[in-house]
Amino acid sequence: MDAHFLFFVRPLFLSQLKLSSWFRLLAQQVFLLFFLCFSCFVDAEEKGANKMTQAELHRLIEKYADKVKIDGSVVQFSFKGVDLVCVSDATADRMRIISPITTLENIDTQQLVIAMAANFHSLLDARYAISDGLVYAAFIHPLGSLSRQDLESAIRQVAQAKLTFGTEYSSGELFFPGSDSPSNTDSGESDNSI
Numbered sequence: 001m002d003a004h005f006l007f008f009v010r011p012l013f014l015s016q017l018k019l020s021s022w023f024r025l026l027a028q029q030v031f032l033l034f035f036l037c038f039s040c041f042v043d044a045e046e047k048g049a050n051k052m053t054q055a056e057l058h059r060l061i062e063k064y065a066d067k068v069k070i071d072g073s074v075v076q077f078s079f080k081g082v083d084l085v086c087v088s089d090a091t092a093d094r095m096r097i098i099s100p101i102t103t104l105e106n107i108d109t110q111q112l113v114i115a116m117a118a119n120f121h122s123l124l125d126a127r128y129a130i131s132d133g134l135v136y137a138a139f140i141h142p143l144g145s146l147s148r149q150d151l152e153s154a155i156r157q158v159a160q161a162k163l164t165f166g167t168e169y170s171s172g173e174l175f176f177p178g179s180d181s182p183s184n185t186d187s188g189e190s191d192n193s194i
Contacts, residue, residue, distance in 0.1 A: 052146040082159035118169035126157035126171040137161035
């Protein structure tokens with residue numbers, strides 16, 4: 001029942017009862033306390049019901065991607081020919097999808113600068129990142145608030161970011177123009193899209 005409806009109906013209901021004023025005031029307070037407790041309980045229950053779990057994350061990846069291999073909290077999979085890995089930690093409430101692109105020594109300073117500009121302009125939620133001497137396309141997000149749509153978009157974006165590294169530097173989802181955007185560089189053209 002709508003909270004606003006109950007808020008306005010309550011005084012009408014209680015005013016029709018033939019009660020003393022102090023008892024009516026007490027009844028209103030009890031009703032208000034019950035209403036507040038009930039609404040808090042419903043809100044907490046709804047938030048918990050929509051929370052992404054590792055099991056649900058794994059199930060959705062199996063449904064959306066190819067060649068899925070699950071080993072604990074690590075899921076290796078393929079999407080349209082691109083190899084990806086999803087790592088999640090329920091205790092820390094975090095997840096990430098990554099796809100290695102190349103070693104850091106295989107790229108020059110100009111490519112690194114373009115990739116950093118792409119993080120700002122032409123990658124929506126995916127990012128280019130460096131760890132342990134490797135360049136990755138990555139998506140990092142809280143696990144609990146991740147939706148199915150977020151997950152599917154993240155998989156597409158990470159795969160697209162990997163395919164377009166060195167050319168368009170794009171996640172394929174959105175582009176914010178600017179003077180230092182990857183489209184304003186002489187990085188080449190590509191028709192790699194997902």
